[in-house]
Amino acid sequence: MEKNTIIELKNITVEFDGEKVLDDMSLSIRDGEFVTFLGSSGCGKTTTLRLIAGFLEPDSGEVFFDGKNMRGVPPYKREVNTIFQRYALFPHYNVYENIAYGLRVRKVPEAQIKEQVTEMLRLVNLQGFEKRNVTKLSGGQQQRVAIARALVLKPKILLLDEPLAALDLKLRKDMQNELKNIQKQTGITFIFVTHDQEEALSMSDTVVVMNEGKIQQIGSPIDIYNEPENAFVADFIGESNILDGIMKSDYNACFAGRCFPCLDKGFEPGEEVDIVVRPEDVDIVKADQGMLRGTVTSVTFLGVHFEIIVDIGGFKWMIQTTDEHKEGEVVGLVIEPDAIHVMKKSKYSGQFGDYSSYSDEIDTLNVIEEEEN
Amino acid sequence: MKKRSFAQRIAGAPYILWAALFIVIPMAIVVYYAFTDANGQFSFDNIKQLADYKETFLISFEYSFIATVITLIISYPFAYLMSKKSAASQRIMMMLVMLPMWMNLLIRTYSWMNILERNGIINNFLEQFGIEPLKMIGTPGAVIFGMIYNYIPYMIIPIYNVMSKIDKSLLESAEDLGSNGLSKLRRVILPLSMPGVISGFTMVFVPSVSTFYISQKLGGGKVMLIGDAIERQMQTSYNYNLGASLSLVLMIVILISMIVVNRFAGDDDLLI
Incomplete structure (x- = not known):
């Protein structure tokens, strides 16, 4: 109809x-x-x-x-x-x-x-x-x-x-x-x-x-x-890790210090883009088996899953997982091609999607609480 | 029921004392005088004499009712417009409404005497154009006018207060559901502003019906209202017993009419 x-x-x-x-x-x-x-x-x-x-x-x-x-x-x-x-x-x-x-x-x-x-x-x-x-x-x-x-x-x-x-x-x-x-x-x-x-x-x-x-x-x-269109939407709808990246060629996106196979195409070779990876789409594996390696800096238990912050070369990723990990543990991350979403640069680029402020906030709050105690 | 603290219990004490001293006891005295004669003997004579004042009662109620209704007709649209103005305009308009109340009622009424007199300001002005002097003072019209003039703020303020508190989304909701301006007024604004109308009605009607000063000054002795009758018994004839019985009946009639007004409006939260 x-x-x-x-x-x-x-x-x-x-x-x-x-x-x-x-x-x-x-x-x-x-x-x-x-x-x-x-x-x-x-x-x-x-x-x-x-x-x-x-x-x-x-x-x-x-x-x-x-x-x-x-x-x-x-x-x-x-x-x-x-x-x-x-x-x-x-x-x-x-x-x-x-x-x-x-x-x-x-x-x-x-x-x-x-x-x-x-x-x-x-x-x-x-x-x-x-x-x-x-x-x-x-x-x-x-x-x-x-x-x-x-x-x-x-x-x-x-x-x-x-x-x-x-x-x-x-x-x-x-x-x-x-x-x-x-x-x-x-x-x-x-x-x-x-x-x-x-x-x-x-x-x-x-x-x-x-x-x-x-x-x-x-x-x-x-x-x-x-398929969020820009960093604002990616950040506003759900949780997102948003990274600066470069499209090397169709189906090949480079970010966080290496290149990943992905499903996106149609960008200029070498075009600067925003990369979105949803926290639930990242798999945590043993440190030596991952595509990326980082240190767990914070773990929050939310009932259905854990929310884990992993520091990879200074950028803090949020990852949701049902497995428990310890703070300070070194882990490997696996990101499948369908977990990577590439967006054109917009005026919102760089404003959202980094969870370093997230853990900072928690740190600051802890400090304030300690001071009050 | 929750136990009240000592502070809560004594908080009302000053007013209760006040009410007892200046409201309840004087009322009791009025009742006592109304049912006794000059020698303090129980008697119905005063009540019987009230029959002579039937006309006065009727005129008082008639004039005050007319004055209150006209006041309402003037005040309602004014209060409505005022409630729709910007905050700054509302403050200015409110001040203009209150301004006359900064002056004493007696002085205000006295000045109207000068304005309405045979040789007063209006007639002097008309004379310039060769117009015959108008007879204004000493007419029922002048008395009713005096009531309206003196008591109109008591009508505007409660209506305005209620109207300005009507939730704007109710008005939008009425429009949304298909009401144009008139239907919105009839179905939403009017019923929601009724509490203001009732308290305005009461606050204008009650002082109007018992006034003696306005009728004396603007009625030029030709208009006698129940207030004048009471004043005459008390001040001139020194017949406190008859004065008291007149007062008592006036109070009872006012009470009954206010109950009727409240019932008519269908709002049982308000009593007087």
Whole structure:
């Protein structure tokens, strides 16, 4: 089935007090997708959401909805509904009236309102809550009311602004599954905003990684993780060792003092590149059997695995392994060709991916603690 | 229940003492006077005499009600606009609202006398253009105007306070769900600002209904409100018993009307 573009952003720029919050951003979103804007606070993800909802007009650029330019169209005329970060339920209405709000505004007959609200309550698992005071509900329940209140209007797009941020971890996991199910059941386009990379990867069809008002990468969660486009994305999504390297030729990348076979091609011979190696893709072997050799400088037990910092010629690698190693131990590392990912140099090169600051931080913290003791 | 510490128990003591001395005991005295005659004998005479003041009561309530409603009509949109302005403008507007309150009520009312008089500022001004002097002082209109003028800050401030605390995301949420400006006002802003309206209503209505100074000065002796009647019994006729019974009935009627207002608004958290 061919899916149509439902939202298109064209060269959007938004400034607040002379500062560019969104910088010439373009993006299109297909109907029925679960799209996530991922980035740290201030990256422009919420601003993008507010542009689509209509609470904000871009300083330049246009928003198209189903091919129609949305400039000057107020929020109440857009077929888009929002789940606000703090839910924004109406405290003076009970659960039923909150969900019925949009239908009442549209002057839907009472019998139909009752039918649709009941159906929504079933969808979000809140049967029997009709008469409850919304301010007395738990965070998760308020969240469900907010979802029902938006979905009852059958919007073409549902915008979700960090909707799970206020929930505790367990509830957050449950709601992630539930949201994903609701999206599948209804087929509505979900545009989700979060700073939690795990949430983004586990829920979305498409992830849009943003930083400093610009899109860093758009892709499926697997692509984003395995093929990060630059050092920022590699560092932001999961853990990464990012090294300076040189592409000697196709399928041959040189870094950390030697050359490795890899799967990347299409670079100029001798081009300077960033090399990404994920901590879980490195195998630790005996010192004399490795491609690289280094000293373990720190070991942290995290339950499922150990996080080990290995110093190789002054660059500190993070490696995740299920085997225990001791601090000071000399180990060998094996890096398979498919574990190496080569990226073009970007303005983020050299800023991320070295774990020497990581162990430094721990050292400093220890020193401070000792001083305090 | 949690045990309260000594400090917690004595923290309320000053106010309880104050309330006992200056609220509860005087009330008891009012009740005592209301049900006794000049010789201190128990009697219903004062209560029976109240029938003569039916008109006065009705007029007092009518004028104060009109004044309060007009005050509300002026204040509500003003408070709404004020709550939407920038922080700096809000401070300036708030100061302008409060400014008249820095002056004593008696002085303010007295100056309105000079403005509204037969030979007052307005009529002098109109005379320049050959317009016949208007009769303003001594009319119910002047009394109602005086009430509005004096008590309007007590309406604006509570409404503004409530409105400025309404979560902005609720308003965005209303728009998001399809409300235009009017529907947002009716379905969200109005119900959420009701507590402010009720306290504003109370704070304007209660002093208006019991005022005697405004009606004396701006009513020119032609408008007698219940406050004037009480003052006359106390100050001129030295009939404390009748004065007390008038006061008692006034208090009870105010209490009842406030309960009605609260019930009408459907908010049982607030009592008066």
